[in-house]
Amino acid sequence: MTRKSSFAPVVAPETRVLVLGSLPGERSLAEGRYYAHPQNRFWRLVGDVIGQDLEALAYAARLQSLLHAGIGLWDTVASATRKGSLDAAIREAEHNPLADLVATLPELRAVAFNGATSARIGRALLADSPLALLPLPSSSPAYAAMPYAGKLRLWRAIGEFLV
Template identity: 70%
Template sequence: MRKAGFPPVVSPDTRLLLLGSLPGEASLAAGRYYAHPRNQFWQLVGAVIGRDLVALDYELRLQALLNAGIGLWDTVQSAHREGSLDSAIREESHNSLHDLCAQLPALRAIGFNGAKSARIGSKLLAGSPYMLVSLPSSSPAYAAMNLAGKQARWMELGQFLK
């Protein structure tokens, strides 16, 4: 079955764009980024901006990110995929990352949430003026690093928000 992602969540003040690969089943069903209750995204990015995003309603989470200068999107526009694993993504089409970035005058860096996003996004944005940052995946399927290890790496994003 072909699955498609969501529109970007950005503002003209976006300084840091966080890119996943393609929303998982729980996110697609809810129509929300990072909806799986075990996904650590909201904890990790909340630590970066110093806010407890998990405690907020979804719309308030998005507003808190925008207020902090953070935008969200994905590298994959649509793909065939059974389940939620990035390794199952097939026949993908990619989002127009260059077009979006050109609309963000304050953009300084792009963070890739996981290896699949980084592989795709690094190729699509090769030669761009932005700092490209590969991050450990917030997905519960990525268990090679504990939350503290992931958080240490994600905290490096704070430098792009100052």
């Protein structure tokens, strides 16, 4: 099984909220972009939080809109072996140096975890951080236990750290 690696972080000095996934899925890795699977609700959720239709934008414009809103992206897992895209299949994980990245972001106020695996790993790596740590329901289509409206209600917590 081949090792899969996360992408580079998407951040700026003005980043106020860092959203962390676990490890990009197969579709994202194939396309070289965050949250590429068309059924993943990440872009819709974050767009609704910041009041912008991110799904209608090209990928580069989506990233620029996030940065302009004060939102950065990265993953908790630097690399791992995994068959398919499910977090439960992650093996031999090496974690990203989250504390090192956080230390370079002077305006950062919160870290939001996209899903339970990201939250479990990220909370351990940032246990000594004074930042708000926000566990959020996964935007993945694999997490269908909660309807979109329920996910959005919880994802809106990001908004209070952007103002």
